[in-house]
Amino acid sequence: MINTPKIYKMRIVFRVEQNSQGALHIFDAVRNMVLASGLPFTPAKVNPRWPRLAYGPAPAQGQRTEREYLDIYLQKLCSAEEVRRALETTAPQGIVLLEVRRVPYGLPSVQHLAAAVRYRLTGNLKRYGLTEREQTERDLHVVTLVQRAANGLSMEKDLSAYIESVCWQGPEEVVLTIKCIQDTWLRPELVLAAWAGIEVPAGQDEVDLPEITVVRQAVCWRDSAGVLHDL
Helix, strand or coil, X not given: CCCXXXXXXXXXXXXXXXXXXXXXXXXXXXXXXXXXXXXXXXXXXXXXXXXXXXXXXXXXXXXXXXXXXXXXXXXXXXXXHHHHHHHHHHCCCCEEEEEEEEEXXXXXXXXXXXXXXXXXXXXXXXXXXXXXXXXXXXCCCCCEEEEECCCCCEEEEECHHHEEEEEEEECCEEEEEEECECCECCXXXXXXXXXXXXXEECCCCCCCCCCEEEEEEEEEEECCCCCEEEC
């Protein structure tokens, strides 16, 4: 009988400050943080000198976030407080630990557990034809994006399947929860463009929306009853 070493998994929730050193190369930053912490990490298959980590789902390039996620695999049992203290001593400038907790090893990693993302859109939404009153007058879950090719031909893309929920927080704030479908994450800016009737070049998943700030608030997982919870 093979004696398989037990592996312990710790979930780390953290924030990366904008324009900080850690924000430039986030995965390198968290890997070096774990390496320097002295924690008894499980070696990665790709390189046994590196710790086995699961990071993600990564935000889109240039996307602001309030919470990011990391699973760390350890060879020995450590308390959440021990792990937190060890990481805080080696965290690079700009990385702020928010939460550390042990999770079952058999639970999928953060990358595979993620089912939806909650975004906060703030700014001059009225400029794009969105108001509190308008939300009650039309179904914001019906989202059709118009994409136009270089030759002038246009096509309509139905984005409604991605919309989990829309919650108006005031005249200048909407909270939008977007589902992941077949490992595809939809940028919230495209939803706002569809609501506003803004055409997007075919094949492009970015759109410039002046006076609007988009922040990824949290990544969510879905339980067996279909209810979403923050990771």
